[in-house]
Amino acid sequence: MKRVLIVDDHPLVRKGFAQLIGDEPDLEVCGEAADEADALQLVAASAPDLVIIDLSLAGGSGINLIERIKAQHSDVRMLVASMHDEALFAERVLAAGALGYLNKQEAPDNIVRAIHRVLDGKVYLSGELTDRLLDGLTGTARVPGQSPMQRLSNRELEVFELIGRGMTTGKIADHLQLSIKTIETHRENIKKKLQLASGQELTRRAMHWVMERD
Amino acid sequence: MKRVLIVDDHPLVRKGFAQLIGDEPDLEVCGEAADEADALQLVAASAPDLVIIDLSLAGGSGINLIERIKAQHSDVRMLVASMHDEALFAERVLAAGALGYLNKQEAPDNIVRAIHRVLDGKVYLSGELTDRLLDGLTGTARVPGQSPMQRLSNRELEVFELIGRGMTTGKIADHLQLSIKTIETHRENIKKKLQLASGQELTRRAMHWVMERD
DNA sequence: GACACTATGGGGGAATCCCCGATAGGCCAC
């Protein structure tokens, strides 16, 4: 009988998880938490096998919680449930110590499968995200241990930051005294390295990155 | 025995609602829908007393669904459940024909109370929101003192959110079954109302809003 | 009825995105 702790600030979602888990013969809910403080306390108190963590917790990013649980209880498996854009968070979540990234929109069957996979110590990622991350891993295989961001050259990082600050291609070209075409090429190369599908995604990622490092 | 239809694109949330309703002696779930089309069909087929509607439905703004149900089945009560900013949506939701606005973060007790109130034909609004709306009605109200975001029309708000989720103009047009030109016009009007200088800024603002509001 | 707002679109030129290149320098390996 595996014990599961649910961390989510929506009572309804907790109820949903609880019922889903209760229906499984080999799983049981050992606790529920609505915020980071309660979660840490319950992890220590109830010694769960698995913690399901919502990313958008009020007061604490969720990722923070993952890191703290990982630091204090390295044997506890963690599965992240989110309704956010996967491409934006999945990597950070895995880097922080979680074993799975699950979208709440997914079917209950997939959720149960994700829980079992993570309990077995395996990684779970939903859908096409798997392919993208795997592609990224094979690409970086030559320089293992590096995050995709670290693969950016200095120039690319410079352009990336300016994108994140809201500059258009033309403005960046002007600012760096370069041809627009050069900036376009840098954009393309950044997109390749970060596994981004469109310019919109590049803008999103860049803005998000800039917001975090301020 | 009152019959309740649940419309939400998150299976987990539907499960949570279903259990909550199942625990009440005078309520029963008569159906679940994940999108607008299914919802309309089930309203016609199962003749529920109450429909619980999630605002952030994929494919349709939720407000649209409210209006269509109101037009076709004016006797059906509707309660909106959302995790969005209340101040921004509550008025729109009530104007569209729903009787209640409920935040998903609320305690299960409040959710049950809201369901019963709306079934009785009374208005339910969560917490301090009530006071604010009442102030608005009685007081000077009218239009001044509104935030720029509140000046957006329903359609514009819908487009704004899709921009924030990373959709391109073409994707949005396809998603809403509209011409690209229409989306472009909406973008321009949103920019005017929010006093944004460029499309980049619009993307930036929309993305920021989408991430900050839940 | 005059006026404002909303939703839906079109025209057209500028800017951009996105895929194809090219050139030149640096670095590293065999």
Add this chain to the structure above:
DNA sequence: GTGGCCTATCGGGGATTCCCCCATAGTGTC
């Protein structure tokens, strides 16, 4: 020391989007 590989810099060209005009129809409001 030549043949890759990466980096940085540009170009062509078509597709797409941006950004300014505009029009129509419906819905309110005074």
